[in-house]
Amino acid sequence: MKNEVVEPTTDVAQTAISSKDLLQMWQGHRKLTRRVIEKFPEKELFSFSVAGMRPFSDLAKEMLGMARPGLDGIITRKWDAYSDAKSISSKEELLAKWDETTAYIDENWSKIPTGRFQEDDVAFGQWPGKIYWMMMYFVDNEIHHRGQGYVYLRALGIEPPFFWER
C-alpha cells in the first residue's frame, strides 16, 4: 500500500455488481464464447481435444445446459434438468441454440425477483448455496471451459479471439 491518505470507508455491504451489470457481463462473456465456437472448424469442434479432454462442442453444450435452465431456476425457484443441448450435432445448430439462449436471457433476466440473489437455494436440486454464487458459477464455469478451448485452438494452429473483447 502506498503512503497516501485513503478514505476510511468500510461499506462492505455496498453493491459491487448490480443485477443489470451482471446481465451485461454474462452476455459479454457469452458473445466471446460464441466467437470461440465460430473459430473451430466443424469437424474439430466435435472431435478435437487435448489430453483426452472433452471436445469444445461438449463444453459448449454444458454451458447451454446451465444457462437457460439455470436462469429459469433462479426466476421460478423450480429447477429442471435440461437435455435439449445434448442432441446438437452441427456447428450451425450449436450457434442457433446459442443465439436463442442469448435472446431468452435478455428477455427474462428482469423477472429475477428482488432479493433473490441473496436467497439460499439448491441449484438443480443438487448444489446448495446462495443464488448469486450459483449465477456466478454458471459464468465462471463458462470462462473456465472457454480457457480450455483457447488451448485447443492454439493446438490447432488457430488464433483465438482477444480475451478482453466482449
Place this chain on the structure above:
Amino acid sequence: MKNEVVEPTTDVAQTAISSKDLLQMWQGHRKLTRRVIEKFPEKELFSFSVAGMRPFSDLAKEMLGMARPGLDGIITRKWDAYSDAKSISSKEELLAKWDETTAYIDENWSKIPTGRFQEDDVAFGQWPGKIYWMMMYFVDNEIHHRGQGYVYLRALGIEPPFFWER
C-alpha cells in the same frame, strides 16, 4: 420458460453481488488457483506448456501482477505498474507471494471507497471502464488462465483439483 406465475419484479438495479461477497468469491478462486500451482511439479511449472503457450508460472505471475496493484488502484485511484512478481523463479517463492497477496487483499479490501465500484477510471493508465468491470476482469482473467492450466495438468497426466472446490 415454464407456464408458472412468476413474480413480476423488475428491479434490475438491485444488488447481485455485494462488495463482501465479491471479496469472498475472489479469494475462493485464488485458493483454487493456489491448488493448481501446487499440483505442478517444480520444473514443469516453469517450463511446460501446450502449443507454445506460456508456462503456468507466467500465467500465475500475471495474476499476481494484477491482484495487489489492481486493488491498490481501486482503493487509491492511483495506478502503478507492478513488477515484483516477474523475478519469481521457484515454486516456493511463488506460493509465498501468493499467500502474501491473499493476506494483503483481506486486510485492505474494506478500504474500497463507497460507490467506487460504479466509478469510471482507467486501470493501470491504459484500460478505461467501470471499476466493477475491472475488478471482475482480474477475476475472469485468473479463471481463464487457470482453465488453461487444467489442460497443462491433464497433458502432464496430473488430475487437476475439482473446479467447484474453493
